[in-house]
Amino acid sequence: DTAVSQTPKYLVTQMGNDKSIKCEQNLGHDTMYWYKQDSKKFLKIMFSYNNKELIINETVPNRFSPKSPDKAHLNLHINSLELGDSAVYFCASSHFRGAGGNEKLFFGSGTQLSVL
Amino acid sequence: KNQVEQSPQSLIILEGKNCTLQCNYTVSPFSNLRWYKQDTGRGPVSLTIMTFSENTKSNGRYTATLDADTKQSSLHITASQLSDSASYICVVGGTGTASKLTFGTGTRLQVTL
Numbered sequence: 001d002t003a004v005s006q007t008p009k010y011l012v013t014q015m016g017n018d019k020s021i022k023c024e025q026n027l028g029h030d031t032m033y034w035y036k037q038d039s040k041k042f043l044k045i046m047f048s049y050n051n052k053e054l055i056i057n058e059t060v061p062n063r064f065s066p067k068s069p070d071k072a073h074l075n076l077h078i079n080s081l082e083l084g085d086s087a088v089y090f091c092a093s094s095h096f097r098g099a100g101g102n103e104k105l106f107f108g109s110g111t112q113l114s115v116l
Numbered sequence: 117k118n119q120v121e122q123s124p125q126s127l128i129i130l131e132g133k134n135c136t137l138q139c140n141y142t143v144s145p146f147s148n149l150r151w152y153k154q155d156t157g158r159g160p161v162s163l164t165i166m167t168f169s170e171n172t173k174s175n176g177r178y179t180a181t182l183d184a185d186t187k188q189s190s191l192h193i194t195a196s197q198l199s200d201s202a203s204y205i206c207v208v209g210g211t212g213t214a215s216k217l218t219f220g221t222g223t224r225l226q227v228t229l
Contacts, residue, residue: 004159041203043160044220055215090159101150102167102209105217107159 003027003065006091006108012079014116020077021111023091028038030096030108031055032074037088037110046089049074050096088112118143120220122206128226133196139189139206139224150207151180151191154222160205163191196227 006023008099013019025032033056034046047066048056054066063079091108120141129135141149148167150162164173164180166189177194184185193200203222210216 040221041154042221043205045216092159102165104162105150105160106167107161109157109159 003092004093004106004108006089006095006111008091008111009109009110010114012114012116015081015083017081018079019078019081019113020075021089021091021113022073022075023108024073025091025093025106026072027093027106028047029093030071031103032068032076033092033094034076035090035092037090037106038089043090047074047076078113081113084116086113086115118210118218120206120208120218122204122220122223124223125221126224126226128228129196131196131198131227131229135193135196135225136192137191137204137206139191139223141187141189141206141208141218141220143187143208143210143218145211146184146187146208147211148197148209149180149182149189150209150221151178151189151209152205154203154205156202163204164166175226193225196225198227201225201227 006024031050033048037043049068050073052068065077068074088110090110092105094103094105117212123138150165151163154160166182179192182189206220208218
């Protein structure tokens with residue numbers, strides 16, 4: 001039973017295409033996230049949703065659009081893909097991180113996106 | 117600017133040996149410090165989470181320490197095993213309703229025979 005699952009695992013596409021990555025968690029968490037890990041292995045938050053509501057929206061091109069149909073799902077749609085979008089994208093979830101933010105994050109296994 | 121720096125960048129040790137990984141941070145205001153293990157091709161997995169008032173926390177052969185005054189943390193791995201080969205990422209959390217995490221770039225540990 002995978003706690004946080006994301007699909008696809010690998011995504012190879014041409015520049016200019018539109019693609020989506022799906023994420024689902026079965027942990028009953030309120031909050032879900034998208035992180036981007038670059039070639040230097042540096043993880044950076046992109047978006048965070050709490051109960052379908054956007055709570056963190058970092059400086060990310062508006063070609064990236066998250067969608068949360070319910071609190072167990074957070075999908076990431078990317079328009080007009082560029083070479084620089086190549087990275088590993090991780091979905092994660094936690095109980096709501098209120099003041100203090102001590103809740104443990106559970107990560108999916110990542111989606112390796114390669115834009116050619 | 118909030119930053120988390122880890123050292124060394126990479127480390128090779130023999131199976132059975134101990135090692136210590138370092139983390140220095142400049143995140144303010146500080147809420148918590150976490151250590152994650154990331155196997156190749158997998159997502160990070162939480163090892164420990166420490167708040168301001170905690171200065172040590174263990175998880176099996178992993179022991180994390182925190183000195184909030186000097187803003188330093190270490191992760192000590194005892195009696196290393198081949199399965200410990202992974203990247204170890206130090207992550208610092210700030211305070212606030214939508215508190216953000218600042219990630220270090222990790223220490224790549226390789227345990228060999």
